[in-house]
Amino acid sequence: MQEVEEGAERASGQAGKGQNLVYTLPHTTASIAEFLAPVLGRIDPAAGGTQVVVVTRDAETALIVSETILRLSGAAGIEVVPVTSASRAGRLLQSRPVLAVAGTPAELSALVQGSRLKAESVRGVVIAWADDILESGAESVAALETLLGELGDAARTIVTRKVTPAVESFIERYARRARRVAVAEQPAEAVAAAVEGETPFEMPFIQYLTVAASSRPAALRRLLDQLDPPSAAIVARDEPAEVDVSQVLRTLGYKDDDSSIRMVKGAPTGAAHAVIFYQPPVTSAELRRVASAKPVQIVIIAQPGEIASLREVAGGRLKPLNLAGPERRARDREEAVRHELRAVLARGVPPREIISLEPLLEEYDAAELAAAALHILDRERAQRRLSEGAAPADAPARSERAASPTSGAGEMTRLFMTIGTRDGVKAGDIVGAIAGESGIPADRIGKVDVRESHTLVEVAAGDAASTIERVNGSMIRGRRVVVRGERDREERDRA
Numbered sequence: 001m002q003e004v005e006e007g008a009e010r011a012s013g014q015a016g017k018g019q020n021l022v023y024t025l026p027h028t029t030a031s032i033a034e035f036l037a038p039v040l041g042r043i044d045p046a047a048g049g050t051q052v053v054v055v056t057r058d059a060e061t062a063l064i065v066s067e068t069i070l071r072l073s074g075a076a077g078i079e080v081v082p083v084t085s086a087s088r089a090g091r092l093l094q095s096r097p098v099l100a101v102a103g104t105p106a107e108l109s110a111l112v113q114g115s116r117l118k119a120e121s122v123r124g125v126v127i128a129w130a131d132d133i134l135e136s137g138a139e140s141v142a143a144l145e146t147l148l149g150e151l152g153d154a155a156r157t158i159v160t161r162k163v164t165p166a167v168e169s170f171i172e173r174y175a176r177r178a179r180r181v182a183v184a185e186q187p188a189e190a191v192a193a194a195v196e197g198e199t200p201f202e203m204p205f206i207q208y209l210t211v212a213a214s215s216r217p218a219a220l221r222r223l224l225d226q227l228d229p230p231s232a233a234i235v236a237r238d239e240p241a242e243v244d245v246s247q248v249l250r251t252l253g254y255k256d257d258d259s260s261i262r263m264v265k266g267a268p269t270g271a272a273h274a275v276i277f278y279q280p281p282v283t284s285a286e287l288r289r290v291a292s293a294k295p296v297q298i299v300i301i302a303q304p305g306e307i308a309s310l311r312e313v314a315g316g317r318l319k320p321l322n323l324a325g326p327e328r329r330a331r332d333r334e335e336a337v338r339h340e341l342r343a344v345l346a347r348g349v350p351p352r353e354i355i356s357l358e359p360l361l362e363e364y365d366a367a368e369l370a371a372a373a374l375h376i377l378d379r380e381r382a383q384r385r386l387s388e389g390a391a392p393a394d395a396p397a398r399s400e401r402a403a404s405p406t407s408g409a410g411e412m413t414r415l416f417m418t419i420g421t422r423d424g425v426k427a428g429d430i431v432g433a434i435a436g437e438s439g440i441p442a443d444r445i446g447k448v449d450v451r452e453s454h455t456l457v458e459v460a461a462g463d464a465a466s467t468i469e470r471v472n473g474s475m476i477r478g479r480r481v482v483v484r485g486e487r488d489r490e491e492r493d494r495a
Contacts (some may be wrong), residue, residue, distance in 0.1 A: 019155060019178075019179055020155055020156045020157070020158075020175040020176070020177065020178035020179065021035075021038075021155075021156075021157045021158070021175075021178060021179050021180075021181055022157075022158045022159075022160070022163075022171055022175065022178045022179070022180050022181065023035045023157070023158070023159045023160070023181045024160055024161070024162065024163060024180075024181075025129075025159055025160075025161070026161060026280070026282050026306070026309035026310075026312075026313065027129055027132070027161055027305050027306045027308065027309040028279060028280050028282060028306055028309065029064060029068045029213065029279060029303075030237050030238065030279060030282060031159070031282070032064070032065055032068045032069070032128075033068065033069075033072055035126065035128065035157060035159050035181075036054070036065070036069065036080075036126060036128075038157075039052050039124045039126055039157055040052060040069070040078050040080075040100065042123065042124065043078055043099050043100065043123075045078075045099060047121075048097055048121070049097075049099075049118055049120075049121025049122075050093065050098050050099060050100065050101055050117055050118065050121055050122060051099055051100065051121060051122060051123045051124065052080075052099065052100035052101075052122070052123065052124045052125075052126065053100075053101055053102075053108060053117070053122055053124070053125050053126070053147075053151065053154075054080060054100065054101070054102035054103075054125075054126045054128060055102075055103070055104070055105055055108060055125065055126065055127045055128070055133065055144060055147065056102055056103065056104060056128055056133075057104065057129070057132040057133050057136050057140070057305070058104060058136075058305075058478070059082070059083075059084040059103065059104060059107075059478075060212065060213075060303070060304070060305070060424065061102075061128070061132075061305055062082040062083060062084065062102040062103045062104065063082045063084065063213065064213045064303065064305075065080055065082070065102045065128065066079070066080045066081065066082040066102055067213055067214070068213075071240040072240070078099055078100060079098075079099070079100065080100040080101065080102050081098050081100065081101045081102070082101075082102050082103065083101050083102065083103030083104075083107045083108060083111065084103070084107070085107070086103075086107045086108075086110035086111050086114070086116075089101065089103070089107070089111060089116070090111055090114060090116035093111070093116050093117060094116065101117070104140070104143070105133065105140055105141075105143035105144040105146075105147050106139070106140070106143040108147050109143050109146050109147045109150065112147065112150045112151070113150070119150050119151050119152060122151050122154045123154055123155065124154055124155045124156075124157065125148065125151055125154045125155070125156050125157070126156075126157040126159065127144070127156065127157070127158045127159065128159040129159050129160055129161055129305075130158050130159065130160045130167055130170060130171075131160045131161050131162060131164060131166070131167050132161075132305065132308075134166050134167065134170060135166075148174055156174055156175040156178070158170070158171055158174075158175050158178065161308065161309050161312070162312075203287075203288070203291055203314065203315055203317050204291055204294075204298065204317065205317050205318065205319050206287070206291075206298045206299075206300060206314045206317060206318050206319075207297065207298065207299045207300070207318075207319055207320070207321040208280075208299070208300045208301070208302050208307065208310060208318060208319075208320060208321060209223065209299060209300070209301050209302070209320075209321045210302060210303070210304055210307065210320065210421045210422075210424070211301055211302070211303065212303065212424070213303055216244060216278060216279075216301055217244050217247065217248050219301050220234065220244075220245065220248050220276065220278065220301065221248055221251070221252065223276060223299060223301075224248075224252060224261065224276075227274060227297065227299070229261075229272075229273040229274035229296075229297065230260065230273050231259075231260045231261065231271070231272050231273045231274070232260070232261050232262075232272055232273060232274040232275070232276060233262055233263075233264045233268035233270075233272040233274075233275050233276070233295075234249075234261075234262070234263045234264070234276045234278055235264055235265075235266070235267075235268065235275065235276065235277045235278060235279075235281075235290070236263055236264070236265060236278050236279075237265075237278070237279045237282075238279075241278050241279055242263065242265070244278065245263045245278055246263060249261060249262075249263065267286065267289040267290055268290065268293070271293065271295075272293075272295050273295060273296050273297070274295055274296060274297040274298070274299065275290050275293075275295045275297070275298050275299070276299045276300075276301070277298075277299070277300040277301065278301055279301070279302075280300050280301075280302045280306050280309070280310045280313070281300070281310075281313055282313070283313065284313045284314070284315065287313055287314060299321055304421060304422045304423060304424045305422070307421065307422045307452060308422065311452075320421055320450075320451070320452065322450075334428070335426065335428030335429060335431075335432055336428045336429075336431040336432035336435060336442050337374065337432070338432065339428070339429060339431075339432020339433055339435070339436050340432050340435045340436040340442075341436075342432075342436065343432075343433070343436025343437055344436065357369055411460060411461055412446050412458040412459065412460060412461060413458065413459055413460075413461045413464035413485065413486075414456055414457070414458050414485075414486040415456070415457050415458075415459060415464065415467060415468065415483055415484070415485060415486060416454060416455075416456060416483070416484055416485070416486045417430065417454060417455040417456075417457060417471075417481050417482070417483050418453075418454055418481055418482040418483075419454065419455055419476055419477070419479055419481050420450055420451050420452045420453045420454050420455055421450055421451065421452050422452050422453060423476075423477055423479050424477050425450060425455065425476060425477050425479075426450065427448040427450055429476055429477060430448050430450065430455055430457055430476070431445050431448060433471060433474060433476045433481075434457070434459065434467055434471055437467075437470045437471045437474050438463065438466050438467045438470040438471055439466075439470075440459065440460070440463045440466075440467065444459065444460045444463060445457065445458070445459055446458030446459065446460075456486060464485065467483070468483050468484060468485065471483045472484070
C-alpha cells in the first residue's frame with residue numbers, strides 16, 4: 001500500500017483533476033505503479049460506482065495489472081478487478097461495489113453496452129499500453145474507440161512504450177492538451193556507449209525466458225536446476241520480488257548468507273557466473289552495468305508483453321532461452337493432447353461415440369471415462385510406433401516414408417505460422433493445433449522452432465497442403481493464425 005500511496009503523492013503535482021496524461025514507460029510490472037497510483041489515489045470510495053477503467057491489449061495484461069496492484073497495496077487497498085469475461089465480471093459488478101476494473105476494449109465495451117458498467121461513474125480511463133493495442137488489429141482499435149466514446153469526458157491516462165506517429169495521432173484525437181510525464185530513461189544508443197571510465201565493448205547477447213506473471217517463481221527454480229551455475233546473482237527489483245526470490249532460494253536449500261547463489265538489489269557486486277533478472281531491467285544503463293562485469297550468462301525472466309520493450313533496452317541483442325528436457329517435452333505432449341481434444345469438442349462429437357459411452361456414465365465419472373479413453377489412445381499410438389519401427393527392410397519406399405516421416409530433410413516441408421513467443425505460445429500449442437485441426441498424428445510433425453514473432457514447423461511433405469488448408473485462420477492462444485509454406489513466404493518477402 002505504501003508504494004501506491006507514494007506514487008500518488010509524487011504525481012499529485014503533475015496533474016489536476018480531469019487532466020489528461022501521457023506516460024512513456026517500458027512494458028514491465030514495475031511501470032504499473034508509476035502510472036496507475038495517481039489515478040487510484042483520486043478514487044473516492046464513498047462515491048461508489050466503478051471510477052477507474054484500465055484498458056489493456058489482452059486478458060493476461062489485465063491480470064498482471066490486478067496482481068501488481070494487489071501485491072503493492074495489500075488486501076486493504078483498492079483492488080483492480082480483471083475483466084477476463086464480460087458475463088462473469090457483470091455479475092460481480094452487480095453483486096458488490098467495484099471501484100476499478102481492467103480488461104480488453106471488447107470486454108469492457110460489452111459491460112458498458114450491457115449497462116453493467118455505468119459510464120457516468122467513471123472518472124479516469126487508463127490505456128496501457130496504447131502502442132500495443134493500436135498494433136493488435138482493427139477490431140481492437142474499433143472496440144477501443146467505441147469504449148472511449150461511451151466513457152465521454154473521463155480523464156485519460158495514456159501509457160506507451162514509445163510515441164509512434166500512430167500513438168501521436170491517437171493522443172491528439174482522444175487526449176488533447178495532455179501533459180507529458182517525464183520519465184528518466186536512457187536512450188537506445190546508451191547500449192553501445194561505454195560506462196563512464198570503462199573501455200567500450202560490444203553488448204553480449206542476452207537470453208530471455210518467457211513466462212506468465214504467476215509463473216516467475218517456478219521459472220526461477222527451473223533455471224537454477226537446468227543451468228546449474230557455479231555462482232549466480234538473482235536481481236530483484238521490488239519488495240514482492242525479493243519475497244519470491246528468497247522463498248525460492250530457501251526452498252532449494254540456499255541460506256540467506258550463501259555467497260554462491262544469492263539475491264541482490266540493483267546491479268550485483270562481485271563476480272557471478274550467471275546473472276538472472278527476476279524482472280526485466282527498465283533502462284539500458286542498468287543492463288549495461290551488469291554486462292560490463294562480463295558474466296558467462298545473463299538471463300531475463302519476462303512476460304510476453306515485455307519482450308518488445310526488453311529488445312529495445314538490449315539494443316536488439318536478445319535471444320530466447322528454451323529449457324529443453326524430458327519434463328518440458330512431456331508437458332508439451334500433454335498440452336498437444338489437450339489442444340487436440342479441444343479441437344474435436346469444438347467440431348462436435350459424433351452421436352455414435354456419445355451413445356456408446358452413455359451406459360458407463362451410470363458407473364463412472366465423465367473425467368474417469370475421458371482418462372481411460374486417453375490411456376487406450378496412448379497405448380494404441382505406442383503399439384503403432386513399435387510396429388512401424390519394426391517394418392522389414394525390403395518394405396516399399398512408401399511404407400518407409402510413412403513409418404519415419406522425419407528421417408530425411410527431403411521428406412519434410414517447413415511451414416511458416418504468424419504466432420510466436422510474444423503471444424505466449426509454446427511448441428506444444430503448435431503441435432496440438434496442427435494435430436487437432438488437420439488430424440495428422442503428432443508423430444508426423446517434425447521440428448517446431450518458436451521464435452518471437454513467428455513459428456517455423458516441419459510436417460511430412462504429404463501433409464503440408466492439408467495442414468495449410470485446415471490450420472490457416474484457426475485460433476491459437478486467442479490469436480488468429482496465418483499459415484503458409486516457408487518457400488511461399490520467402491518468395492513473397494523478395495517480391
